[in-house]
Amino acid sequence: MRTIIDTGNKIAALAAKMAKPDVVAAYPITPQTTVVEGIAEYVERGEFDGDYICVESEHSAMSACIGAAAAGARTFTATSAHGLLLMHEMLHWAALARLPIVMVNVNRAIGPGWNIWSDQNDSIAQRDTGWIQFYCSSNQEIFDTIIQSYKLAEHRDIQLPVMVCYDGFILSHTSLPVKVPEQKEIDDFLPKREPRWILDVDNPITHGNIIMPKDYPPVRKAMQDAQERAKKLIPEISKEWRDRFGTYHGDLIERYRCEDADYILLSMAALGAESKVAIDDMRKNGLKIGLARIRVFRPFPREDILSLAKEAELIVLDRCISIGMEGVLFSEVKASLYGNVDTKVYGFIAGLGGKDVTYRDIREMCEKVMSGKYEGYGWYDIEG
């Protein structure tokens, strides 16, 4: 085990290399570019044994990963914002084909107006594709989650692709210390992939063929069942990692100072890390508030959220919006409570397009709710 200091993207490239994928296919896009550059550097130095395919677009990057994964390979790719949107069709394909591809998505706003800063609308818009989604709040969590994701995706009960998301620039280009295990230790944690089906010339099959209406619903249901099983497996993998390497970032959610809380703040990704500072600040002033950082958005941790809602009112922070409805996390949190408890839920939309959200802003939002002068959901600190 050694400790290094590097940016989120370079840490992602290192984690990807150490997971030993057979094939990496990727296309550069800001702010993901240095992930791809990092892997290209490993190839150039002879430190990466897999095939590195330079493709002409993100649609091709995902298609190449699908083809390779279907042939039994372990695969990796990374993208961001418009690149992710261009992959959309193939994201569905990867999940329906039950291919355990692992992809980094560096969260970035969608244009126009052209904007390269942090915003979760890109990956939240992919929530219905069948991919498992993690949102990371530190560079250590990026490293750990990428390796853990292979174990999860390739597990025989899961067989689904995993998207590891983190904030553009806030993490992607910020250097933080990260504990990195030895390659041998990673190899012991993550054995070689054992595919459930492969394209093999000696044993020919067609995959992705036409199926009749009666056969289609079971294919979808099998994905849903696998996501439900992932809810049990993610905590097991997180704990195994903690026992081996000492770092831990929560299971589906990370609870922070939730004991005896009257209010619980729910946020994701780097906003989750910033929220801890706000919680400490408010606790110092005697306010009974805790944090539940949503680490896994798919499968959605509805049981965890319901158990929190039995003890406290919920304040939801969204760095995304479903236009025509409301904050997406806000909607899903409320849906998790329906028919069980009638706990009040308050929502804020903040930080779109990389607008800075400091712990002071988070404290102000929480205090607004706790003063009893806030209802429903609204936009925080917006002009016009």
Add this chain to the structure above:
Amino acid sequence: MKKYDVVTTISYPRKGAMGKTGSWRVFKPILNKERCVKCLRCWIFCPEGTITIKPDGSIDIDYEYCKGCGVCANVCAVKAITMEREEKK
């Protein structure tokens, strides 16, 4: 053949893996055996492999799976295959 047990869309190669596709046909290829010179162009071009060669070298059409696309009639050098509208049973 190795079978997989994962729930996804896998089709194993066998005759009629997609069912009796001959029922899709609107036009039926009719072979005039007297004109046929057994050049096997139809056998090469049939996209479904429904042209069969008998031991004596003459050909036959497997109507269970022929979808009636008409490629065979089109490529036949001696116009021995004609497409005829099929009455629905």
